[in-house]
Amino acid sequence: MKRKFLSLLFISFFIIHTIISTLFTPVFALNLNLFEEKTPSGIPFNKMEKVIDEYVSKYIGKTTPGAAIAIVKNGEIVFLKGYGYADLENQIPVDPKLTVFEWASTSKLFTWTSVMQLVESGKLDLDADIKTYLLPEFAEKLNYNQTITMRDIMNHSAGFGNYAFNTIVLSPDKLVSLEEALLRDKPKQYYKVGTASAYSNYSTSLAGYIVQNISQQPFEAYIRENIFNVLSMNNTSSHPTLGDNSKIIEKKAQGYIPSQKGGFKLGNWSYVSHLPAGSINGTAEDFARYAIALTPDFREKSPLFKDTNTLITMLSPSYDINGEMVGTSHGFFEYVGNYRTLGHGGNTAAFSSQFAVVPEERFGIVILTNAYLEMNILFGLQDLLLGKDYSDIKVPNEELPSSKKVTGRYIPVDRQEGNFVAFTEYFNLYTVKATDQNTIMMNIGPYNGTYLQTKPYYYELIDDNIPFFRNMYHVIRFKIENDAVKHVFVGNGVDLSPLPTGRTMPFLISSLIILLVNILFFIIAPAVLIITIIKDKNKGFHQGNKRFNLYFLVLVLLGLVTLTNNLIPTYKIMISSFRTFAEMKPHILLNFPLLIATITVAVLSFISVRKASISRGFKALYLISIVLLISLFSLLFHWNYFFVVG
Template structure:
């Protein structure tokens, strides 16, 4: 338990602001819990709208209070009709404006990607697109070109299952002002992520991949992507209050839900984020009832009323698994086409969730039950709340019949210990300082207890316990999530998958990239640098008071060099932490401070090399006392280790 305390303390020192930072449309990690107050009833009770509304009212009231959320909207469809559409709480606290399901316009984040993939499949039906063709074949007239890093080309099938192999980047996705939004083609060309693995190998969620698919569709159409979506999806489905426009049209602006954060019991309102890539979903604004129309079309084999947006076979394909993450564990959730598998309690569930800094949403379809649920919240507390609602709804109307595993089997302790280590999401940047997001917030530390249980810890999550169902497959104790491990030919675990989080793969990292080592090195470096600055500033005062030999010019230069290096590394660390606090603004337009930090990191690195050389002179020429030389040597070594860890975070890309 001691290393966990150190782990937490260092994270809070280094990334205190990250906990309240947006989970930027890249799929926050859901924690699946069953609501304690959820009474299991017969599924047929869903046909009683009054009973369902009473349950939902109680559930939403509890969520808004417990998760500090001002407002939310929910729509549930069943058997081809809207069962309930209702608003809860407030869209605007200052004005006292309540949420109204068919009026209040919310940002829904990446849930809007389902519109993009629906549009792409329309292109497939029209024979303009082929899921198995190299996407470069559609980009002959575009400045966007996918590099041939690997022999295998990237296809729409890869993009639709998030298996294209792109690194994760956020640069270019937001702007400071709507007038600064550039053409989608230019943004995609200027901010292209690197291909870091062959396509079709692993699932790793990609905003860029979805935006690229939307661009491919637009290149093969006589309209922009937003014009296409308006004409081919929103208009036939009667989604009259749905738009990608930024700012909102004047008739919708008075109905906009304001995004809030909760701090010290008070709510702080925030201005809308300006998103630059419509297919990615961030800029989509809509009402709960409009999303109800969208769900009804997908549940009714592509039709809504007299309008058809997809053929029945196409809808079934979109809802069917297209990427299996573990052939050995077929019950593990994978990826449909654009839709994320969310199966719970043995029920087939597909959908998507969306995250912007202040808005959290989720859409889930139960195709075999002809049922769908959509919920959106206007505060970060909606992140865990949406998955709690999904689990509570599933538990109540489609309860689990299996008896959960509670005791580890024989030999579980040794097997659990073999799995212990850090596992990091492949949805990380490999080339920029944005990598900090993945390393700090998308890393799971897996531990083993003496009784044979697994434990997992991650920033922003409580410690969770898992029990072995069979070798390599673990079930959450007190929950419905599942962990599955992939092993190599030597039997060593290399990857981890989570049942509750379909669009991700977690790769086991070597010991020197573990959070424990990272935090220990950075923490020790900060302490060492502060000690140098203290001696640097206090040395002359001490000599005046106690007397002593005046240092030579070389000795003074060596001390000044290490002091300057220490100051520079501290400045670099502070600058990048502040940049992370203001991540959206920095992604839209890097500040002067961040630009300065990018220069200082190389100056600090050059100084570090000089300090290492000076260490050799200090021992050769017997500078200072032995203890002073030892201190200098230790700090010089720590500057190298500090620089190494910043390189692993790509704060110091080489």
């Protein structure tokens, strides 16, 4: 009897231990029947962990120090696992339940969710002028000319170009209020509203500000009350400094920047004044709860909405050009897959994230990493779990237009307009080349994707050398007018356009040549002049020569200073996109006195040259310097180095 009792006790203990271990191990499946399921790409659940482990192990320690991955299916978290380190220096491993990551632009999905909650309650109309929801004095300060609706904002089609500064700062003392950020960091509204999809952090911030105005509470408070608390996302915060949930700060991962020599260097945490665009910090487990809320059973309501139709509407196509949907659903981006897939990605100064759901399959994935611009795990793993086989993409029997008609160089519509950063963007263009009658290759720097034409001017991706193309550029459509490409529709905020008038390749090449010649000349000329001045002094030339030589020397030194003054901010923005305009403003403002000083000295030197006794060669050198200075300042004007934009 005693032995039976002990045996029963041992068996009970073993069962309880097994249950507890199952619940609290990093990887778990709460419903054993799910192992009969497959991922949308066809991987059986009983092999899923092995497949994920094998794939992720190729990149942990190489493209990112750590990662947290969550997978949901049928309303349950079926996979939750951490890889690598949250803190390399202290060898702290990633815990998917506790390690806090920056969610970056995947935060935008919560902004769109809050917008749809207000639409459901009748407080917001997606097709009304957004000025309806802004105080008149604030709306007047925004100073944009075209009418914008919330639907335009959610489609990233509100007419705004990009704005390079202040979106992310690297110190909390540089944060400002959401209202101040919107009035300070205004991008140029340069294209017609509704005609293109151009990714806009600014527009998303504006949407969040409208949520704040309508709800009469700070945006981060609205998100916490109406989303985080509803979904029991207790290890998450959208506050710029995590001030509303400070306990999670001690669990936040360190962020890193991959080194070109291998390894990682410690990066900065990011602070976001435009918090609706990318301020959320949280765990993979918490983010998985949001994925579950977006994929309820068709007989159930999402806890985020009172009406099932609201969720259906939010996840339905909203960006429709010429009757053909092109990739955006009320702020959610469409990804390629065997089933319709929706989500978003994001990057901060030292973190990267990817989120996607497949509503039809009630499936979702969360991938969080603590490295800047990690793409292999984010895009590659998503494609592994959700993607489709390209082999079924075929050329139809009908005759299609020659692919040579779409060849050329293109630039994103979300480019910088109205500030000097545009100069750097125009030297990193997208190139499309025809490889045969129905096939093209699109290159972005060293990366490329191969596309097959399946309908007139409609190309589907069939191969690439980085998973980025599968997630962002899986289908591209060329709009043809007068036998030339007018626009390239992609959706997902990444539409492209041909090079605009005044910035075609001949002009871009000319700009680069002018810049290089100026650099070469104004580095060499000061040394030549100093030597000449010393020789003239030894030869005892008259005062006219001395005066001219002095003006000429000052003139070329002004050219050198002007070049240096503008190359510094250009270099800074090229090596790091996370800059404040306050860093750049002194350089822009300095251009004005430099221009005035250059004109003044040029006039004085022109007057004095007539009284000097100089050789024809030296006079030619002087005239060349005048021509180059004129070309340099013209170039600076054209590329907006004189425009104070913030």
